[in-house]
Amino acid sequence: MVNIPKTQTAATVPKLGGGVVFVHDYPVPQPGHNEVLAKVLYSGVCQSDLHTQAGIAASANGTPIRNVKLPHVGGHEGIGRIIALGPGVDEDIKVGTYVGIRFASRICRRCNFCLAGKEQHCIKSTNHLHHEDGSFQEYIALDAGYLTLLPDDIDPVVTGPVLCAGLTTYKAVKNCNVKAGDSVVVVGAGGGLGHLAVQYALAQGAIVYGVDGGVEKGEFLKSIGVTGYVDFTTTPNLTEKIHEITHGGADAVIVTAANPKAFAQAAEMLAVGGTLSCVGIPAERGFLETPISTIVIKGLHITGNLVGSLKECLEAVDLVRRGIVKPKVTVRPFEDLPKIYEELERGDVLGRIVLKIAKDE
Numbered sequence: 001m002v003n004i005p006k007t008q009t010a011a012t013v014p015k016l017g018g019g020v021v022f023v024h025d026y027p028v029p030q031p032g033h034n035e036v037l038a039k040v041l042y043s044g045v046c047q048s049d050l051h052t053q054a055g056i057a058a059s060a061n062g063t064p065i066r067n068v069k070l071p072h073v074g075g076h077e078g079i080g081r082i083i084a085l086g087p088g089v090d091e092d093i094k095v096g097t098y099v100g101i102r103f104a105s106r107i108c109r110r111c112n113f114c115l116a117g118k119e120q121h122c123i124k125s126t127n128h129l130h131h132e133d134g135s136f137q138e139y140i141a142l143d144a145g146y147l148t149l150l151p152d153d154i155d156p157v158v159t160g161p162v163l164c165a166g167l168t169t170y171k172a173v174k175n176c177n178v179k180a181g182d183s184v185v186v187v188g189a190g191g192g193l194g195h196l197a198v199q200y201a202l203a204q205g206a207i208v209y210g211v212d213g214g215v216e217k218g219e220f221l222k223s224i225g226v227t228g229y230v231d232f233t234t235t236p237n238l239t240e241k242i243h244e245i246t247h248g249g250a251d252a253v254i255v256t257a258a259n260p261k262a263f264a265q266a267a268e269m270l271a272v273g274g275t276l277s278c279v280g281i282p283a284e285r286g287f288l289e290t291p292i293s294t295i296v297i298k299g300l301h302i303t304g305n306l307v308g309s310l311k312e313c314l315e316a317v318d319l320v321r322r323g324i325v326k327p328k329v330t331v332r333p334f335e336d337l338p339k340i341y342e343e344l345e346r347g348d349v350l351g352r353i354v355l356k357i358a359k360d361e
Contacts, residue, residue: 078135
């Protein structure tokens with residue numbers, strides 16, 4: 001019988017913009033009907049966590065999201081292990097199973113989006129960023145009807161970032177209809193989202209070019225297989241450079257950077273019939289600055305990516321489990337979260353930072 005404590009350590013945000021406060025007597029939730037209780041082992045740290053706790057995360061209309069549960073407990077790239085079952089849980093869900101703590105927490109299963117396998121857009125959905133406590137705590141209650149059950153042979157250290165960064169970029173590559181031989185440009189390629197976008201595109205047989213800043217990121221990106229690297233800090237005209245190295249424009253441009261400047265002329269990097277895939281969400285309102293005539297005459301496609309479905313998540317995880325995609329993670333202590341937010345703000349992070357939440361695993 002697992003001994004479940006009454007209280008735990010959680011990284012709370014008492015008020016938006018007020019910074020992180022570690023609380024050591026935060027209540028451990030009791031699993032209700034058709035819920036499981038999981039012990040959180042590891043959790044990736046996403047730019048969305050940073051923006052939400054700061055009160056600057058952008059909504060669909062570009063205004064800041066203010067309807068956030070307080071105290072706020074972020075984290076939506078968590079890997080946990082089921083330690084207890086609430087009443088009514090199906091018999092095939094077992095204690096000891098690895099489980100993912102994703103952005104989406106609950107869905108209605110009845111709306112048109114749920115029925116179409118696009119449940120990330122469910123009109124009644126809740127998530128672990130704005131509505132429910134996420135993975136920046138030691139224990140979490142999860143809806144057993146929408147569980148991300150993971151294989152026993154995953155590596156829990158690297159799998160967390162796949163649940164948001166990996167899923168989102170895998171979906172972005174799918175939305176671009178990337179096929180073998182296509183040229184794909186990833187903007188923000190050295191970051192947590194970007195380096196995964198590079199690898200998911202490579203897995204489809206694409207020729208991938210990375211755009212980011214600095215020599216270190218360039219060396220890293222070459223080590224994971226990019227054909228070319230463009231340093232935006234030393235390149236006067238990015239659009240011109242991309243047209244040059246892709247011989248006329250890219251078949252797809254995936255923008256993972258959360259900076260409006262990264263999006264402004266991104267569509268102009270495309271070849272005829274190309275697709276711009278928007279992934280990173282800037283905190284401030286940003287706009288594409290491409291002339292409408294360019295979009296019409298070149299027959300361009302523009303798509304957005306809000307994570308993906310549970311099925312797509314498991315597909316993204318499988319590519320990591322089989323070693324085709326290899327997340328670059330740096331494991332840090334749970335207590336480092338405030339410091340990590342500062343590093344994310346400065347753009348100092350290469351790959352993804354993963355917090356070690358459980359002290360004894």
